[in-house]
Amino acid sequence: MSSASRVLNAALRNKIMSADEAAALISSGVNVGMSGFTGSGYPKSIPAALARRITAANEAGEKFRIGVWTGASTAPELDGALASVDGVEMRLPYQSDPTCRKRINAGEMEYIDIHLSHVAQFVWFGFLGKLDIAVVEVAGILEDGRLIPSSSVGNNKTWLDQADKVILEVNSWQNAQLEGMHDVYYGTQLPPNRQPIPIVRPGDRIGEPYLRCDPSKIIAVVETNAPDRNTPFTAPDDDSRRIAGHVIEFLSHEVKMGRLPANLLPLQSGVGNIANAVMAGLNDSPFEHLTAYTEVLQDGMLDLIKSGKLDFASATAFSLSPNALAELNADMALYRDKILLRPQEISNHPEVIRRLGVISMNGMIEADIFGNVNSTHIMGSSIMNGIGGSGDFARNAYLSIFLTPSQAKNGSISCIVPMVSHTDHTEHDVQVLVTEQGLADLRGLSPKQRAKVVIDKCAHPDFRPALHDYYERAMKQASGRQTPHILDEALSWHSRYLKTGSMR
Secondary structure, X not given: OOOOOOEOOHHHHOOEOOHXXXXXXXXXXXXXXXXXXXXXXXXXOHHHHHHHHHHHHHHOOOOOOEEEEOOOOOOHHHHHHHHHOOOEEEEEOOOOOHHHHHHHHOXXXXXXXXXXXXXXXHHXXXXXXXXXXXXXXXXXXXXXXXXXXXXXXXXXXXXXXXXXXXXXXXXOOOOHHHOOOEOEOOOOOOOOOOOOOOOOOOOOXXXXXXXXXXXXXXXXXXXXXXXXXXXXXXXXXXXXXXXHHHHHHHHHHHHHXXXXXXXXXXEEEOOOHHHHHHHHHHHOOOOOOEEEEOOEEOHHHHHHHHHOOEEEEEEOEEOOOHHHHHHHHHOHHHHHOOEEXXXXXXXXXXXXXXHHOOEEEEEOOEEEOOXXXXXXXXXXXXXXXOXXXXXXXXXXXXXXXXXXXXXXXXXXXXOXXXXXXXXXXXXXXXXXXXXXXXEEEOOOXXXXXXXXXXXXXXXXXXXXXXXXXXXXXXXXXXXXXXXXXXXXXXOHHHHHHHHHOOOO
16 A cells, blocks of 8 residues: 555555456456446556456457446446457447447447436346446545545446445546545435435535445455546537537527526537537627536536536536646636536436426437437447437437537538438437538427428538438328338438448
């Protein structure tokens, strides 16, 4: 134990060991719940040590694979390290690692894509099988054994409660001033004994700032000093700025019409450059005293807090660029009173999202002319990342908004198509579609009315005539039915791309 050790509990100090020693306690065939959410708060050393162990087993002709459950995506040091040695039998609930994605789409790794709000309860219900081991990063261990959460909370509460055995990574790189920024709620129960979640404002504290864990389950403690993964975001391009402009104009109109208050309603924003562009647009807008109830806190929201535009943000994790992360750590005292990190079963809870009236803004891969959205699959079969929390928010939001450029792959793909090749969000959960071309407000419209608005407002001009042609012929062939389609052609755009490399 170093003189600067954050392991303050005497009994747990006796369980400090190396990452390789801790990894040796994990057997092939077990399910491991690991901390981590969008590159924050994941274990830094044990996955690498476990990958070395798996490599040795492979060289000895032994098959060594485990199930990996997390909060969401993690980092190359976890997903990438284990996927590269073919060490993952089953992955859930969300991933974004290229090696992991390649193995999934090659049929070499099983993958379950789950709404993020469902994961904890699925584990409690026993739907996913037994959770054998939890490997959780924390920022420190107090004298009484309570755990200071790290830069994400995710599913850590459930992993610590449900796992038979627990391994802790205590990461001294994490800012000590994170202590007190968390709100871990221990009031959730199973049906039929569930009680309402008592959150009526984004800043409401309903839990405690620490994680609990039965010390008898903790079999190892590993001390680390390693940074979170943080990837620079590219500056907003013209398309992203135009998309952001359409969203700001729409929100301003909703305020004018009396459908939103002057300070809007709590904001939720997905991960990515378009999301950050929308946040930048809000920073330049006249809106004041904004709040956020979201799952990740990106650069754009940090900028809104710094400028005084955003009064409070509730999330489950940070997802910051290197510069923004350095700024957060340098000025943590400023942000501590304006940010809460919660378990993802609460940050993404449908009941709370509905009660607060969240404005949900998420990216997508494609939408069809009737408003159905595909946010997970390329050409219908190949997983990209996963549904994440977009369904939790879209289904329950006051306003459900989906954003994308109108075309991809240098214009060879239209992101507005006759029929989506995979459906994650049905037309019933999609209220607004936005591309750089414009914004389609689909509220109160029938499917046929939606089709005209989506084509005219959102489709790229290069693809708009073909979409109009498809729709007009579908109207004739389907005799004006509720949702007119030409089934022989509905997915022909995707088939054409697979054969020729272009939807044109």
